[in-house]
Amino acid sequence: MHDLKSLRLDAGPLIQSQQRRQGDPLAVQQLLDLDQEHREAQARLDELRQERNTASKAIGELKKSGQDAEPQMEAVRELGQTLKILEERMQSCDEEREVLLFGLPNILDPSVPEGKSEDDNLFVRDSGPVTELGFEAKAHDEIGVALDILDFERAAKLAGARFVVKKGWGAKLERALASFLLDQNSQRGYTEISPPLMVNRETMTANGNLPKFEDDLFGVNFRDFFLIPTAEVPLTNLYRGEILDAEMLPQYLTAYTPCFRAEAGAAGRDTRGIIRLHQFSKVELVKIVEPENSFNELEKMVADAEHLLTLLELPYRVMLLSSGDTGFNAAKTYDLEVWFPSQAKYREVSSCSNCTDFQARRGMMRYKPEASGPTVYPHTLNGSGLPIGRTLAAILENYQQADGSVRIPKVLQAYLGGVEIIS
């Protein structure tokens, strides 16, 4: 969310950012117009309320001295009617403004490269040469089915398309990966959190998923709950509505959770395998930091995620997302992409984003840099560290052998009772 006060003063940065994102540049002007209207209505409303308050006080005085106040009361009664109408109009104006305001994406950082899509993302660095198998690479789902560790047909029976059953070593690998990733993240200073997997509307709104992206979420009929699409949601909301002491920053948080995504706009994409499912597990990284450190913290978060891929010995590259490909909440995003031999391409495994004060403002999360000073919005960052499903797929593909068996990355062997190969 944006600060309306500074927007009024200078909407330039947001308008430019909107253009760079290929977004609707008119929305900003619409918002400003509506805000103007809103403020004028608010001023009128405040005036009338003041009138009512003073009149009511006077009535109280009259009554205390035992005088008749009926004429005055009648007048205020009428005022009340006018107020009611005005209040209703205010409310709809308010709602309209909120929808616009909450629907505008974050302002891009100047360092974000110009571009329309992912094709314009900027190469930053890679881990070196990609895997040379020496035989024709099989796709991860083919390997998984052959080893009887992935079962798509029975998953379809249980739930439908875009689900998977993991079995035997497949299930164990998932558990091993989760433990490994959490242990590593803990060592690098992140506090492990096990949050609710369902959250309410306020939480989803503060995070940025609502009101704009409701179609991407799974709702829960029982109440106005939503299944989390990522642990980023509960983690960035942990301190929502609070004013934190400066000593509480920075917060480094990590959580292992299932994630649920409707994938509404992804029809036909990645229909095979476990790259894009309605349900997948992920270990997430979230940071809540002081504003002046946030871009430096982003670089450190990328390094934390890279460290995991390095330990797993998976070839990867780091890309800086272009303006057109940077997500709604983010001011700047790095993608980590892992090599998939069967596709002969790098595929995204981790998006590390600096969301600046965008989410903190939506959730009214603040802190006091100095005990007697003003309150300030901290910056939030998030990144995967790492997604279990895609990492598992990458392991199957990069560690596959000609005979169909799959070697286990060294760092995971201890988590799997010392097993080195599954066949």
Place this chain on the structure above:
RNA sequence: GGAGGGAUGGCUGAGUGGCUUAAAGCACCUCUUUGCUAAAGAGACGUACUGGUUAUACUGGUACCGAGGGUUCGAAUCCCUCUCCCUCCA
């Protein structure tokens, strides 16, 4: 499943229709005084929006006492619905 109690500022907690943005205490901040790991005294001290001025300071106004509605000239206070917490019973 049944019965009851509760939700107030950073924290504890008073407040059943106007004198309440809200007592008191603690914490934090400033100042004063004495000074050995600190004590005493004084003062200031909520958030958001908005006007006086572009910003800070100051100051006017409005809203906010779990959330949303209602009653009333006037609501933290009365009524209704919901959420959450606690106690007891099953």
